[in-house]
Amino acid sequence: MNREGLSSPRTENSGTGTLGKALSVLEIVVSSDRPLRFSEILALSDQPRGTLHRQLSHLVEEGLLIQGRDLCYEPGLRLLKFAYRSWSKNQFRAVAAPHLRKLHEETGETVHLGVLRGTEIIYVDKVESRQTVRMESQIGNASPVYCTGLGKAALSVLPQHRLAETLGKLTFHRFTANTHLSVASLKRDLDEARLRGYAFDREEHETEIRCVAAAIHGAGFDLVGGISVTGPAYRVTMEQLEIWAHPVRQAAVAISEDVEVRLGPGR
Amino acid sequence: MNREGLSSPRTENSGTGTLGKALSVLEIVVSSDRPLRFSEILALSDQPRGTLHRQLSHLVEEGLLIQGRDLCYEPGLRLLKFAYRSWSKNQFRAVAAPHLRKLHEETGETVHLGVLRGTEIIYVDKVESRQTVRMESQIGNASPVYCTGLGKAALSVLPQHRLAETLGKLTFHRFTANTHLSVASLKRDLDEARLRGYAFDREEHETEIRCVAAAIHGAGFDLVGGISVTGPAYRVTMEQLEIWAHPVRQAAVAISEDVEVRLGPGR
DNA sequence: GAGTTAGTTCCACATAATGGAACGATGTGG
DNA sequence: CCACATCGTTCCATTATGTGGAACTAACTC
Secondary structure (H helix, E strand, O other): OOOOOOOOOOOOOOOOHHHHHHHHHHHHHHHOOOOEOHHHHHHHOOOOHHHHHHHHHHHHHOOOEEEOHHHOEEEOHHHHHHHHHHHHOOHHHHHHHHHHHHHHHHHOOEEEEEEEEOOEEEEEEEEOOOOOOOOOOOOOOEEEHHHOHHHHHHHHOOOHHHHHHHHHHOOOOOOOOOOOOOHHHHHHHHHHHHHHOOEEEEOOOOOOEEEEEEEEEOOOOOOEEEEEEEEEOOOOOHHHHHHHHHHHHHHHHHHHHHHHHHHOOOO | OOOOOOOOOOOOOOOOHHHHHHHHHHHHHHHOOOOEOHHHHHHHOOOOHHHHHHHHHHHHHOOOEEEOHHHOEEEOHHHHHHHHHHHHOOHHHHHHHHHHHHHHHHHOOEEEEEEEEOOEEEEEEEEOOOOOOOOOOOOOOEEEHHHOHHHHHHHHOOOHHHHHHHHHHOOOOOOOOOOOOOHHHHHHHHHHHHHHOOEEEEOOOOOOEEEEEEEEEOOOOOOEEEEEEEEEOOOOOHHHHHHHHHHHHHHHHHHHHHHHHHHOOOO
């Protein structure tokens, strides 16, 4: 808690001692879209060689990484195992699941459940539009808050100080022609969303993809997330989204209430 | 590598220094089926209070755990994020995916892809039987080798020494009336599987669930896994499984070859 | 086969983890 | 309502662990 400014007045110590460093190395490997060589990781991290080498060995020994032939490092299976356990027992997901299904039946399109974590929305569950193409599961995927319906819905209900804090940490990246690129324009959007009670994604993250989303927040604001209906632009017009906005919002409210009851003060 | 017997002649140091300890704490929380209190974790770990408390704080700071109201610890979202990235970019899975789909079309039942890790099979991908009930995704789930078709198929192709090593580490648990409970009986089953080229699960893990599986092994034996077709006993008889055995084995061979080519010496 | 780059090992040193003990907070029963 | 017990958190001297520069080896390159 009071780690800042202890050892030397500046350091802004990012990372929790040894664990933090190990995880940032892990993150480098996991974030890459192909197996990495030692020196590539070395270039991406700011660790000295000896240190990095030992950290990697440890991660491999623990099964968080595997080292294939040709000395490349890739994510290990133990990560999957961890995630399975945490996902399958996630209470928030379990509480929300029936509402997702209901919303899916009402709209026929893909429904997502996401949770706000820092400046990202992490997808926790979904019900797919139909079985046509086996879409890659989004579960566990993280998207920036500023260009997703879920992200904007979640932000729009944050209390002042937490919103300011989050906005301060944003760095923008242009995904499409419609992506917000400044705090100012994002803020205007959030204001509208707050008034309406729901947020849109007008092809801001991917072209030809639109969505409506509404926020969920548990007791206090320790858990903030949202639920959304997403579809391809050719069959999901903005008018259609306006129509779905109501059921989406209802579902979000229902989940919030359920969360309150099932995960709230009593237990 | 040469960590054993350094500091004090015995210690059999399980765990990679600080990281290993942190992970074993994480494992305790993640393995539990409900959020745990500090003292519960304390009882399950063999760490002193002060130490454990700091480790937990670090895990929370890193987002691997979250501490809900009432001071309970639960798995954090960062785990999901890690897993998503590693799953979606897993080359083995990508190579095998078309074969899974093909096998699913041929059989109409659920197809699983798994990898051997220690004494467990970890499910890496699947294609579901049909969309009736939204079955909990098994991806990332770990099951014991000795009571699953995939596990036995994988074991049956292991070289002598690795098999012996793995068998030595097994501890048996009776899941159903048919579960193997001794190395001897498991070995007989493996011998048959080795001869045939495929393995069965005769309701050994869950009653009313049967499967056929065949092994996949990449270059050398650094990657051993399998593919299986699973179904409920009422519609999947042993005779049916015998019929499917052939396509399953073919798919396994095809995947092995693809893996060899796509992930083999060339890259 | 000399030169370059990538990967691994080593070890004196300093930092970060350790764990016993003291301190609050919470809650339980007499 | 107060004594007592349990649970969670904080503190700090000790030391185990991680650190990182440098020396070493292996693997490519020209």
